[in-house]
Amino acid sequence: SAVISQKPSRDICQRGTSLTIQCQVDSQVTMMFWYRQQPGQSLTLIATANQGSEATYESGFVIDKFPISRPNLTFSTLTVSNMSPEDSSIYLCSATGLAGDYEQYFGPGTRLTVT
Amino acid sequence: GQNIDQPTEMTATEGAIVQINCTYQTSGFNGLFWYQQHAGEAPTFLSYNVLDGLEEKGRFSSFLSRSKGYSYLLLKELQMKDSASYLCAVKGYSTLTFGKGTMLLVSP
Numbered sequence: 001s002a003v004i005s006q007k008p009s010r011d012i013c014q015r016g017t018s019l020t021i022q023c024q025v026d027s028q029v030t031m032m033f034w035y036r037q038q039p040g041q042s043l044t045l046i047a048t049a050n051q052g053s054e055a056t057y058e059s060g061f062v063i064d065k066f067p068i069s070r071p072n073l074t075f076s077t078l079t080v081s082n083m084s085p086e087d088s089s090i091y092l093c094s095a096t097g098l099a100g101d102y103e104q105y106f107g108p109g110t111r112l113t114v115t
Numbered sequence: 116g117q118n119i120d121q122p123t124e125m126t127a128t129e130g131a132i133v134q135i136n137c138t139y140q141t142s143g144f145n146g147l148f149w150y151q152q153h154a155g156e157a158p159t160f161l162s163y164n165v166l167d168g169l170e171e172k173g174r175f176s177s178f179l180s181r182s183k184g185y186s187y188l189l190l191k192e193l194q195m196k197d198s199a200s201y202l203c204a205v206k207g208y209s210t211l212t213f214g215k216g217t218m219l220l221v222s223p
Contacts, residue, residue, distance in 0.1 A: 031209065033210065033211075041215070042202060042213045042214060042215045042216045043158070043202070043204075043213045044213075045210055045211070045212065048209070048210060058210075092157060092158075094211075102146065102163055102165075103160050103163065104148065104160070104206075104211055105160070106157040106158050106159075107157060108156070108157050109156075109157050
């Protein structure tokens with residue numbers, strides 16, 4: 001199994017600023033993802049974080065707004081740029097691809113409030 | 116693309132059995148997952164089906180019919196702690212797409 005940690009766990013930010021969320025996995029995983037979960041909603045995939053190359057973004061999400069890094073097999077960051085109140089959400093890191101393990105694991109999430 | 120449907124809410128009584136249905140239409144299928152999510156917490160894995168049939172794990176069972184694009188999660192001997200949102204998710208080529216979730220309320 002894999003254990004995923006995220007920092008910060010929560011933050012309150014002013015509009016127009018940026019926040020970088022860190023995700024650390026305790027095992028080497030093949031794939032890492034970033035999801036958003038708005039209040040009362042399900043999870044929406046933002047992007048797949050690719051090691052050593054640009055992330056693969058889903059429709060409706062762009063690199064300028066959500067730059068992502070993945071320098072190695074166990075670490076990734078998501079930046080929420082030029083924030084507005086509409087970005088208030090929970091951001092979850094996820095990982096899969098442990099040898100012989102089909103499960104997709106989730107971090108505890110980062111609760112972001114933009115004022 | 117992916118289209119996943121599940122009921123928004125369900126209620127049941129402690130000790131009872133409840134079945135949560137999920138239908139899906141996908142381009143590419145590499146398995147169907149069920150997750151449980153309590154309010155304010157991350158989703159936790161419940162089950163995975165990639166072949167047709169029933170998978171049983173303790174009080175939880177999950178069924179898949181690929182030809183019908185249909186799955187269900189069966190929860191037996193319901194407990195109060197089972198009150199949570201249950202998320203159906205389909206794995207396409209490499210990514211997981213979630214349904215909107217079913218909020219289950221278990222009452223005494």
